[in-house]
Amino acid sequence: MGAERADEAAGEWAEVAPDAAQRLVGAAVEAFAERGYHATTTRDIAGRAGMSPAALYIHYKTKEELLYRISVTGHERALKIMAAAAGAEGTAADRLCCAVRAFASWHAERHTTARIIQYELKALGEEHYAEIADLRRQTDRLLREIIQDGADAGEFTVRDVPGTTLAVLSLCVDVARWFTADGKRTPDQVGELYADLVLGMVGARRP
Amino acid sequence: MGAERADEAAGEWAEVAPDAAQRLVGAAVEAFAERGYHATTTRDIAGRAGMSPAALYIHYKTKEELLYRISVTGHERALKIMAAAAGAEGTAADRLCCAVRAFASWHAERHTTARIIQYELKALGEEHYAEIADLRRQTDRLLREIIQDGADAGEFTVRDVPGTTLAVLSLCVDVARWFTADGKRTPDQVGELYADLVLGMVGARRP
């Protein structure tokens, strides 16, 4: 039984109560990330949490609600990270560097959660999707403003601000696809590497 | 019935014979890209191809074989594009520019196929996966060699060649996730933008 690993994964969801609901969301994150939403069964989730299939429905109305909760929480955390960087003091280059480092390393550190929120969007119900899409637009806007600021200030050389924003976001998000804990890079190293590469993209590489 | 659209998608698979097998692979590409492999039913594929569910099994042994055929063909095309750029004449910057432009724009142009081959890898059987993984390693190696050449020649400023290779590949691949035909950028424009951004990443932006 993988119940111990599910408990580990649940650590990220410490504020979820009661305990059984927390174990379930941890198990779901693990299973969705490993196999994908559609390939994961409610029996599998319940089994990883050490419970019977029926127990899941005491805490969550449907399997989709579980995905939705994971998506909302994950997107809120990602947005918070981006907002912290965007609201920091310093030059546009400082803020961009900080944003990319934090955003990319989060996608590595929490690559299970990140994989779900980035690659299972289509499995959400229509209303839930709309809610998530709004959080994503906010994240995009924050990053675009940093890049726009840098371009306006002459710090950056950017030919296409929305396009560059899209590319930077895409680069960071895709970390969740390829990153594995047993690879040769730590999340911090990924963040460092990516911050440097992105500064190059906008023509503002630090010396 | 979506049979006409499936026919359209099948155009990319013109060399597949007989005609029914071609329509089926076109329908499968469309369905897998739209809903994902696990959420697509054999009835859906057959329906889009204008046939009964049983007809699928005359041309393909299993649903997984359909995914495998799409994956092999797609990866071979992607590899061919990378190989053409890597084998071209010119400086490392020329070749990198050419590689990224072609690779990124292919992922936009053929975003349905690309989405499947990049995001449904885990749904392949073990042996099929191993075969595909080999094609992916070849693509990675070709790009890494271009970047290494540029670094060796002093054309590029790269602190981490494997890491930068990974990032460039990741950037291009992820085009398949966000690109839609009704967006404001054409595949060629995406290729152009990305080539410019990547040259910035390696510190070799053209004037």
Place this chain on the structure above:
DNA sequence: AAGACCCCTAAGCGCTTGCTCAGTGCTGGG
């Protein structure tokens, strides 16, 4: 005209899916 071959369908098999519900044990207030 007859037979062989191929492509296809209608029907359906065995299984798994998301989800439900009656009932069980455990806990805490009176």
Place this chain on the structure above:
DNA sequence: CCCAGCACTGAGCAAGCGCTTAGGGGTCTT
């Protein structure tokens, strides 16, 4: 000591899944 309320389970339902099978109709060769 009792009983209400809660978390949970065992059993199972209806629906849908991947895939199989028996057989029908074209077309081509002989």
